[in-house]
Amino acid sequence: MKKILFIEDEPSLQKTLGDILRENGYEVINALNGEIGLRLAQSEKPDIILLDIILPKMNGLEVLEILKNNEETKNIPVIVLTNLESMEDINKAIELGAVAYLVKAEYSMEEVIDKIEKALNSY
Amino acid sequence: MSFGDNPNTRNINSFNIIAHCRQYGLPIWQCPQFLFVIMGFIIIATALSLYLIGMHYFIDPEIVLFIVLSVTGILFVVAYVITTGFERLAEISKMKSDFIDIVSHQMRSPLTSIKWGFEFLSSKNAKISRQKKEEYFENIKENIARMIELVDDLLIVSKIEQGKFPISSRMISPKKIIEKLISRFKVFADAADIKVFFSCSKDAEIEIFTDPSLLKLVIENLIDNALHYTNGGGKVEISLQVKNKKLLFKIKDSGIGIPASEKRYIFQKFFRAKNALRKVTRGNGLGLYLCKTIIEKLGGKIWFESEENKGTTFYFTLPIKQ
Numbered sequence: 001m002k003k004i005l006f007i008e009d010e011p012s013l014q015k016t017l018g019d020i021l022r023e024n025g026y027e028v029i030n031a032l033n034g035e036i037g038l039r040l041a042q043s044e045k046p047d048i049i050l051l052d053i054i055l056p057k058m059n060g061l062e063v064l065e066i067l068k069n070n071e072e073t074k075n076i077p078v079i080v081l082t083n084l085e086s087m088e089d090i091n092k093a094i095e096l097g098a099v100a101y102l103v104k105a106e107y108s109m110e111e112v113i114d115k116i117e118k119a120l121n122s123y
Numbered sequence: 124m125s126f127g128d129n130p131n132t133r134n135i136n137s138f139n140i141i142a143h144c145r146q147y148g149l150p151i152w153q154c155p156q157f158l159f160v161i162m163g164f165i166i167i168a169t170a171l172s173l174y175l176i177g178m179h180y181f182i183d184p185e186i187v188l189f190i191v192l193s194v195t196g197i198l199f200v201v202a203y204v205i206t207t208g209f210e211r212l213a214e215i216s217k218m219k220s221d222f223i224d225i226v227s228h229q230m231r232s233p234l235t236s237i238k239w240g241f242e243f244l245s246s247k248n249a250k251i252s253r254q255k256k257e258e259y260f261e262n263i264k265e266n267i268a269r270m271i272e273l274v275d276d277l278l279i280v281s282k283i284e285q286g287k288f289p290i291s292s293r294m295i296s297p298k299k300i301i302e303k304l305i306s307r308f309k310v311f312a313d314a315a316d317i318k319v320f321f322s323c324s325k326d327a328e329i330e331i332f333t334d335p336s337l338l339k340l341v342i343e344n345l346i347d348n349a350l351h352y353t354n355g356g357g358k359v360e361i362s363l364q365v366k367n368k369k370l371l372f373k374i375k376d377s378g379i380g381i382p383a384s385e386k387r388y389i390f391q392k393f394f395r396a397k398n399a400l401r402k403v404t405r406g407n408g409l410g411l412y413l414c415k416t417i418i419e420k421l422g423g424k425i426w427f428e429s430e431e432n433k434g435t436t437f438y439f440t441l442p443i444k445q
Contacts, residue, residue, distance in 0.1 A: 083232055104231065104235040105231040105234055108238075
């Protein structure tokens with residue numbers, strides 16, 4: 001069973017997407033902020049990370065930079081899942097090594113799951 | 124763009140023209156500071172030309188110098204006024220653009236929760252128990268309420284910024300407004316195990332001439348913040364007194380406090396302190412901006428004292444017009 005680490009501070013989004021991902025046969029680990037997310041990325045070794053940008057304590061782009069600079073986590077594919085859509089954020093995320101940048105409001109859950117599956121198969 | 128980061132502070136004494144232009148998102152040839160420098164060179168060249176021409180046609184060099192210096196001075200003042208105006212327009216345009224970015228993000232978060240919630244509920248494959256359905260519907264209701272609150276706050280902010288903020292004053296009792304609000308928040312406070320105390324000095328049991336809806340909005344925001352940022356077992360103390368011929372409202376909580384590095388941003392639109400984000404990420408960051416704007420429009424002053432992990436005390440005064 002593939003393992004997904006979902007770093008998202010909105011409990012309702014964690015619950016909704018988490019439930020559907022579990023229904024689709026994934027194991028989902030939730031982290032409500034970047035610090036917890038970084039710890040879980042090292043300890044749980046997920047197959048993929050879904051990462052929000054607006055997070056308490058440190059923003060998602062800082063988390064992404066740390067993930068990619070850490071030997072243990074640098075090869076885990078990261079999909080940025082956020083509602084920010086400035087070109088600056090998108091470019092920064094791709095530059096830091098995110099495999100995709102999805103604006104939550106523009107995607108259905110099925111489309112998000114499709115992107116996750118494609119990323120899991122490619123990386 | 125990231126919330127919780129300190130906003131850019133513009134140093135008006137800096138001569139870093141490129142940095143200023145980047146801040147406005149303008150090409151350098153449209154940037155007010157760059158235009159001011161170019162106008163400066165043109166004015167200097169004009170002044171020199173005027174001097175040379177004047178020396179050629181006039182006998183008295185002092186008269187020529189006086190005319191040149193006067194014209195130069197006037198041109199510099201006019202150039203300064205014009206470029207300051209352009210700078211203000213560029214600032215406003217950037218603020219509007221930032222505002223729209225922030226607002227659209229704030230609206231999208233609850234909208235995504237609602238959208239995905241309905242997708243889950245209407246999913247043919249998902250096994251959804253009755254309890255889960257109720258949880259999802261409850262969640263959707265909460266997010267709709269969040270959006271309505273944000274829209275209401277934004278409408279008030281918009282009216283304030285357009286200067287169309289009607290104040291409808293009459294004689295009202297601040298003490299009664301506070302008592303009603305405390306009664307309204309009692310259920311939440313009890314559930315959160317937070318004790319709320321209110322004391323009113325005898326001389327503050329008066330009616331004053333002010334706008335009751337706006338005053339209610341301010342006190343409601345301050346009580347709401349105090350309760351939400353105080354942990355269970357804590358307390359909120361509210362008092363009303365007369366000091367220096369003004370009505371002084373004070374609300375003290377034993378909550379998370381405000382970090383020293385962020386105190387100066389606390390009344391800014393959409394600012395939320397990092398430790399507040401840690402506790403409650405859902406606030407829209409408009410409450411204290413609205414409180415400050417309203418109190419100042421009502422002729423008062425608002426300020427606070429705070430120590431991280433110890434608590435915060437907000438104060439505001441209102442004139443006693445009777």
